[in-house]
Amino acid sequence: MTIDEAQADRLPKFDSLQQQAFLELWRTYDCLKAEEEMVFGEFEISSQQYNALRLLKTASPSPLAVSALGQRMITRAPDMTRMLDRLERQALIARVRRDDNRRVVEVTITQAGSKLLRRIAKPIRACHQRQFGHLPAGQLMELIALLRAARKRANSDAR
Amino acid sequence: MTIDEAQADRLPKFDSLQQQAFLELWRTYDCLKAEEEMVFGEFEISSQQYNALRLLKTASPSPLAVSALGQRMITRAPDMTRMLDRLERQALIARVRRDDNRRVVEVTITQAGSKLLRRIAKPIRACHQRQFGHLPAGQLMELIALLRAARKRANSDAR
DNA sequence: GAAAAACACCTGTTTAAACGACTATTGTCT
């Protein structure tokens, strides 16, 4: 082992501020996500699926093409098909192939889907309330602004 | 459909601040995570595995029991065994069953593991620099503080 | 107007996550 390696070997006890920020983001997200997923779990749905249903609900009564839906998802889903398969199996969405362009499949939320969304709304709101309710509105807005600012660069040149 | 349901049907265009905060957290995390995973991908490792290696490095030269390692992971891993299997297959860690308590398996990072950690250090630092470098230190510290504050409740009564 | 390119989605396959049940070892209680 060279002297350089020996030096590099002792990792800094405190990471850079940037690294620390990422770790805190990770930890916090993970913590809150776990709680959220427990709520979704009771309704036999994943947060991704919930996200998709919400997007469909917002679009309704218009349908959304699979690709359009995919682009709007928060977490990029490389396999929309099978995710929609699962939602369809639960009768929460419906798919129809468009007639004037038979390549695209249009997705709509069903009544059952809307109903599920309504049933899940309150528990989810309560969950977020538990998570962030103890922070005053000013701090929340600040947090939101900072998170947006952090993403701004990433959105502009990367991705 | 009842009148109540019809009302509940139109979801609010703007969610509660709490919900908005969670969404921003999700989006930001997802965005940054994706970039980080590309870096890890070049080294054929996942962020979870990196996390484990770092913990082992911090403990070294002492070993860490599987359970101790599991508890320190950021994202709770319900299957340490197979994750360690993969690291062991890459010769990045070593496992030895403890003699005075043959139930526990002690894990140590190998030389190859340390070396990988050293090689990956710079690209990762650069990644976080790209992600957060454009924010002034004051804002970063504020972000860190807010993220910690958000977690505080979740840590105290839940989990 | 036929061939090639582009598009939108689907499918096959490999890999890892998740959940429980299971094995081996140690500690506790009478």
Added chain:
DNA sequence: AGACAATAGTCGTTTAAACAGGTGTTTTTC
């Protein structure tokens, strides 16, 4: 000492994520 409970890790199985390649459809190009 022997039964019972607790602990530490492993393994089996189901389910979903990821990636690449494939199919049918439309648009473009010559």
